[in-house]
Amino acid sequence: MFRTIYILLRDTGRRPWEVRWLRTDCLDTDTGEYVLIWDNHKARRNRRRLEISRDTAFAIQAWLTIRKTLKVPARSRTFLFPAARHGYDACIDADTMARTLRRWVDGLPELLTDAADKHGQPLPFDRNRIFPYAFRHTYAQRHADAGTDLHTLRDLMDHKSADTTMGYFKVSIQRRRAAVEAMRTHVVDRYGQPRPTSSATAYEARSVAVPFGNCTEPSNVKAGGGQCPIRFQCSGCGFYRPDPSFLPAVEDHIRALKADRETARALDVAEFVVRNLTDQIDSFQNVVTSIRTQLAAMPDNERHHLEEAAAVLRKVRAAAPLPLLPVPTFPTRGDPS
Ligand code: SF4
Structure with missing residues (x-):
């Protein structure tokens, strides 16, 4: 489950709570492409559709297969990521999500940047910079670096204004x-x-x-x-x-x-x-x-x-x-x- 959450944060750039609140019917297809159905609670725009890659879709399908074998509390029945603890939200809570990500990141033996020190050795990546919301920024930066035009990126981020989108990446x-x-x-x-x-x-x-x-x-x-x-x-x-x-x-x-x-x-x-x-x-x-x-x-x-x-x-x-x-x-x- 946590692996799928990570893949969704990384590949879709949705806000952490939008990933938490995904429903079990969040995967659809549109003219042969996989689409993620998600709710933009912040802007009160629900049932948004975001095209996703096959690998991302396969990760969701793999998790759905596992999920079917689990005993899920009744209140979590429609959520893709059911509550991990009793008495909490119906879906996975933000704290559990953030702490699990932190434990995984801290446990990685090596995490390097592209930059090198004066001896030519790659510098370590600052692990504190990895947290659930940061993936939304890297999603925007990846698209900007790949040359996605600003208005397309604004639509992908589901922003009203391109200036808001600009706040998510650096200009090369x-x-x-x-x-x-x-x-x-x-x-x-x-x-x-x-x-x-x-x-x-x-x-x-x-x-x-x-x-x-x-x-x-x-x-x-x-x-x-x-x-x-x-x-x-x-x-x-x-x-x-x-x-x-x-x-x-x-x-x-x-x-x-x-x-x-x-x-x-x-x-x-x-x-x-x-x-x-x-x-x-x-x-x-x-x-x-x-x-x-x-x-x-x-x-x-x-x-x-x-x-x-x-x-x-x-x-x-x-x-x-x-x-x-x-x-x-x-x-x-x-x-x-
Ligand atoms: S010199 Fe430059 S800054 Fe000063 S008034 Fe003219 S245009 Fe404006």
């Missing part, structure tokens, strides 16, 4: 390069006019990501993005180069600017403050409209490809924090400063 250098290659021809300037970059190398070497787009100002590029000479007034700057991967950030910023403008009006500030906010909103809105128009005019497969590249670049940027903006703060009541 090749994938990042491919994303830059796709994105570089869709760069615009602060007016929303196309300003394609000549090559992927130029995109990476001659610009740096700042919060709402790339910046091509040489001294800021050299400083890694944290040394804007004009306090990140990107919407009015000739060095500003946004692209579709920055759309969510720009749209969030427009919402924040609108909220600031409302606050400013309520505070009865000088007209130039409101005007400045309005000009920024209009300028960022031009960028968004231009990029959205570009996207809408693309054939579906091309747009799909570009959205995937955008998600990859957002993931890369999330791993390297962007410079913090010098946000002015209003003094609180009673604050002498």
Whole structure:
């Protein structure tokens, strides 16, 4: 039973509790392929269907054959993995599952990584990194490394958003390069006019990501993005180069600017403050409209490809924090400063 649980965790990437709660009728076929029927309790989507390999299906069948010979408590009758202890859930409990996996992993005589030490000997794998939920990450990483496209992987993981899926794997250098290659021809300037970059190398070497787009100002590029000479007034700057991967950030910023403008009006500030906010909103809105128009005019497969590249670049940027903006703060009541 535990061997089958391990195989299911490893091969299907389902969450540990989704494996625990599998039913005895969880195996089906669809046009000659084996399918696992499982419940996504987290998203309240039941009877999901996931294509699985023959080996995974055979492991389930082998366990079902053994299971038939066992005396199973009545409350566990429909569960693939019946309760191992009296008085617990109807299916195998999470604690037993995790402890059994730990015992097995700790008992393996050798567990090595692909990396080598200075003598060329393979380094040991950190066994603490092996626990039931970790298999969901390795499932996603395996697919990403094999080149599964992001939207297919999102479906396999049963996520609503591709950005959630991105949290499950690291982006390889090749994938990042491919994303830059796709994105570089869709760069615009602060007016929303196309300003394609000549090559992927130029995109990476001659610009740096700042919060709402790339910046091509040489001294800021050299400083890694944290040394804007004009306090990140990107919407009015000739060095500003946004692209579709920055759309969510720009749209969030427009919402924040609108909220600031409302606050400013309520505070009865000088007209130039409101005007400045309005000009920024209009300028960022031009960028968004231009990029959205570009996207809408693309054939579906091309747009799909570009959205995937955008998600990859957002993931890369999330791993390297962007410079913090010098946000002015209003003094609180009673604050002498
Ligand atoms: S305002 Fe923006 S685009 Fe212009 S130099 Fe500063 S960070 Fe770069």
